[in-house]
Amino acid sequence: MSNALVLPGPRGAIRVERDALGYPTIYARDLADATWARGYMHATDRLVQIHLVLAAARGELLSIFGEKRFARTVDRAVRALGLVNDLDTQVARLEPKARAWIDTYCDGFNAAAARRGTPAILRLLGRPVELYTPKSLMTVYRLVCFFGLTSMQQTAEMVIAELVARGAPRETFDALLGDAAAGLDLESLRGLHVPDEYALLAGSAASGSNAFAISGRASRTGSALLMGEFHMEVGRFPPVLYASHVEYEDGSYYQGIGIPGFAWNSCGRTDALALSHTFGHADNVDVIAERCKDGMHLVSGEWRPLTRRVERVRVRGKREPEAWVFYDNDYGTVMGDASREGVYPCMRWSGHDGLAGDVARSLEMISARTVDEAIAISRRYDVLSLQGVFADGAGDIGEVQLGRVDQRPAGWTGAYPRAGWDLPTRKPPADESARPEPTRTADRIVAANHRPAGERGKRWTTLPEPHDRFERITELLAGVDDMDGMVRVSYDELDRCAARLTAIWAPHLPDDPEARALVAWAPEQKDRSQLGLFHALHGEVLRALLERWIGARETSRILDDLFAGLLFQYHVDRVLGLEVPELLDAAGLRELLSRAWPRAKASKARHVFPIVRRFSDPITNGKLGGALGMCSEKVTFPGAPCAPFQTRIVRFEDESLSFGPAFHYVTDLGQRGGFYHMPGGASERRTGPGYGKGVDLWLEGRFLPLGPTKGAPPRRA
Template sequence: MRKVGAFLGGLVLLLALGLLVFIFLHSPQYKGEIEINGLSEETTAYFDEHGVPHIYASNASDAYRALGYLHAQDRLFQLEMMRRVGTGTLAEFLGPDVVEIDQFFRTLGIPEHAQTSTEFWNSQADSPWKNATEAYIAGVNEFIQNGTLPIEFLLLGEKPREFTINDIHGIVGYMSFTFGMALKTDPLITKMSRELGQEYLEALSIETLPEHHFIPNFYPDSISNGSLSSLLEKLPVPLLEGSNGWVVSGSKTKSGKVIFANDTHIGFSSPSVWYEAHLEYPGFSFYGNHLAGVPFGLVGHSRHHSVGLTMFENDDQDFFEIKLNPTNSNEYQFGDEFLPFSVRKDVISVKGQDPVEIEIKETIHGPIVNSVVPEIASLTDNPVSSWWVYTMEPTRALEAIYKINHAQDLEDLTAAASLIHAPGLNIMYGDSLGNIAWWAAGKLPIRSEKVHSKIFADGSDPESIPQGWYPFSLNPKSINPPSGFVASANNQPDTLQNGVLFPGYYFPGERWKRIADAINSKDDWTIQEMKAIQLEVVNTDHAQIAKIMLSQIPDFDFEGKERVKSLLENWDGNHELSSSIPTIYYKWLYHVLRLAMEDELGKEAFESYLGSFVMIRSNLPFIRNFDHPWWDKVNTPEKENASQIFSESFKITLQELEAQFGDNINSWDWEKAVILEHPHPLGSQKPLDKIFNVKTDPVPANDESVNKLAFKLNGEGIYTVTSGPAMRILLDFMDVDRSLSVLPTGQSGNRFSKHYRDQASLYTKGKYRYQLMDKNEIVESAKDALILTPR
């Protein structure tokens, strides 16, 4: 037995040593020396205590080549997933389960547009942004060819092909798609319009209401330099969903310098979306947040300027219902004539199976999407075409982002912003000279007055097609306003300079109002005090909704439940984890909406409504209007009213919560109902979820607080937080070298890196760490350097 024990002990030791060797070989290299092809001179990278590379190079080409290598070292599998989604080649890598995703994006035209953008890119003369991008691509490919691939490739039995400029354009296309809301919204609105009628629509906030909060414009005379849902759930990469950004002038800060804040709201994933990197070479110093595969920081700062993003939420996609020629189904009506469909054939390579051939029909409006959008297929038998701003012209996003990173003044930023045709972005800006600014960037189509941008248009009417673009100079903006700050939170901008209020999928502005009210409350802000705004989990609209519903319930329904009534009556909208009020409120709201709407919409459409911006924007006006037709149950002879729905849903809520958490109301803590897990693409398969997913402590989940930690309403009463701030940035130009940030999980996507999840606890606890730019502090934090030498 002793010999057996000794043998087993030795075997365990060998296995442990083998595992350690495997982890060592598959971990990113953060110190030592690596030879890299194409470098002109030795380049140094210091990794700080959170794994952020600080790259010091003698020229731009070496800096971006090093960045490409290090980005791939930490995030190659994420880069692989992003480019395969954007190029419609996911099934080639993952197999038949994701063929429908490839078919969806190919039908929508993203891979085709990537090729068009690549052809445009190749036709352009050499430029600093082209040279930098090609150096970055070479660095990525250097790692693919000579680095140790992350374990995901081993588990899948795959090797990555070389990275290309077309892959970057595919990634940009996917990003643009995720910023759009039309596909998730317009079929539902059209269904309501056709099947229920105008009276039902008027009870909702389909368009921005006067009571909602608008982003104010300020135009200076001149610039001065002082179930589509079920398909999307299969995506192995996150969706971009919203954001907050604000910039405060020195007149309202203690330091007398501009303070900048940004937190982009993106679907949670492991790794998280943003990869941080700090580049230094002669004439350039920039700390950026990068998307996988994109060489320039979409968000970031130099010592002179800082740039952030939020989603504009402008409506840039329309749908056209097509009328077929009664005598020839290969033709469709357009005006007084019949035009032939154009047909595009495509082949999807599928791992382990024969290729799948698809046929995509197109009209003058765009591709027919019935076959890939179930909500449209169930709504009409007629073909429906998608017209999308993004596919109208090649993207110049790389040029724009490069110029934003290298901007020297407001004019440079304006010129760079004008290059962005889609997606619509709010660009937030602040600089060391005291300037603050916001631009709504994106090409805005001129639509006919007869077109409702969220309801399918008549494809046979030539006047229904957008007739051109408003010039960028008319786009909403605010530059050095008298208020002393600019802010955006995905809410409606005020009118274009020509007086047009541009339609979109804007949020009601509760987040914007909380931010604006806080900034206006004092004139001596510090970034330490700004933390409280960024981390706030209060939404007063929900507190108001709770009080309205309570006011309509007869007193006898509260017998024995006075404690619940008291809690809800005195709620200020805070979502603290120790509070039981959100636990009660959200289940109650779900049942109110279910009893009111599911009978008219059906289960699938109701689920779509719960995931739409329309619900968020409509909750308060919907609840306080006791006269709209939604309250009546269509399948009963009597006519129900709001009071009955509130009472019935309240009783159901309390019964279910007692069954779920027990009789003690004080024990229904919000933290017991909230789950946060950052999913990895392979984490959907057990037991790989235990290896790759990052599960954290609960966070104060909420709907439309500044610190938005979003979830979907449901009847189970357990809420998985699916998105939130993908980073939190705070910067005071008094001390740029010690700005603050935090990521939801960690800097590295390599499972064996010590930086895979080392920020998860900081994030859930509302803590920050420094974005270092001072070389002495960086060297001290890193201890050792990684030297990249020419091969």
């Protein structure tokens, strides 16, 4: 430990020590001390980050950055969905204990913000430092839960709505949605119109996280083991996340990885329980088609008024604000001008109203001591779909799906639009009976954004990610019984999608030396020399398939403009793997490959992997290189798009983003504490503690103790 400091806590001094990456160990008398100090450290190290997140959550990016595509897209989404419109109500619903807890966090945050003053970047952007309140915390929470997570389901369903509106044939939906297309009635949706500004409300898909656990019965030490890692945007200084350890006077502790602006960790442990989460991909977003005119919508033969909402949007560089008009009903937001007669999509996020309850559950989780307690608490989360993985001091492990889905009319999977004018209610109850059963008796548990088993899993998760990571991790974990082995699993770079599909495609590929080299490489992938060519080919085969049904222009919009192919890969890969012969047989695959092969060979995409990039700050974005010390030298990222160490490049409007594991955290419940790394360090200031540090640890698979952890760090080699 180094860089000791003393915080002026409300009940006396609170000692803090920073580690090599700048992350704090807080020596606290109790939870109140720890919570206040957590807020203080977040404001000290991430004040700009949190204020920019608040601006994004309120739809104010255009006022900061001016006319940028990404800013307009985010602002349109936030304001259309009304992400901040009911927050006063949500704050009023907070349980007293949860309110006191959050107030304490905000007090610590504001004390540090006042001491720090207004950072130069905020002054440059014209943003004052504001008081952080429970409403601010809920603003950040709702944005984080939506963008990049819930927005994946929303974007997929809006793409499907657009295809319905443009008259795509049935085969398109069967390929993209697979079994989730059951019950789709295209005739009933005739006339649906999706305005261009609503076709894409949020960014491209590149999610994916891993969490896995081994029970004490199967581990070498006789104690439960857990590994957690969130796959999200990486390559930024500072990183999105923040590590911390709290040491209490009685010897208990609370450590892990969380989001600046939150009073809790999302991955980590106490002396009794460890947890991590992955995105659960529950179908918690639904789109219905509303028949509208004159600001009303049709419900069971009756025209009912919609609520007209006007948002004034300031754009930097323009004198007058823009006026954006939206129409809401009890179900959600109508995506279109309901003053004009037409059929428009109306979108609902089932977890939208559950903020206060989620905050209370997060407080309860800090005190949970067993897997069963953690599962019981987790089942009561509403806002975000997650899969929680837990391990406790008794050696037990378990998992459960968090969040909620609506109870839908019979025959509707929820993955596509449904006519809404025959639905008498616009507030469907939660369908708890749809939740997949938790896992409690397994010796090994893997969560990798996959579809849970059984009919409940099929209904709960209509658009999972491909099962390649899940199956590869499951295969490798079978022979693992210690933390070293868990690290090796996390750092595995074999792209199972490439291995699986190349074996199926091999007899149908053109007679070409490069094709033969690809086939020879795929089973073992001793290097990554062919990785870019495979994924370029995979994309071009999908392009050729969709062009059969919807033509080149609409296909390009989905794959190139919206970058939405990833959203449907689970189902599409079954088609491309010849598992759905009614949509694609061997002769058809041969034809697609003959068209796709020359495109893939000529594509720039074949040169994307391995990823070689700088870790850069969000202000200069690496344009000044390393001259000011704001960014790293260029580094070669480990991993592959469908490997356990998942890395890929995606595009969000005019931004190119790197995605991968944002951290790794591993722990043995029989030892004190855990080990971690996170590239980028604690501070957002170039001269601040830890800025830019930890990239080498992330690249090489080396770990640091988090807080006063005992034992030797795990080794990748």
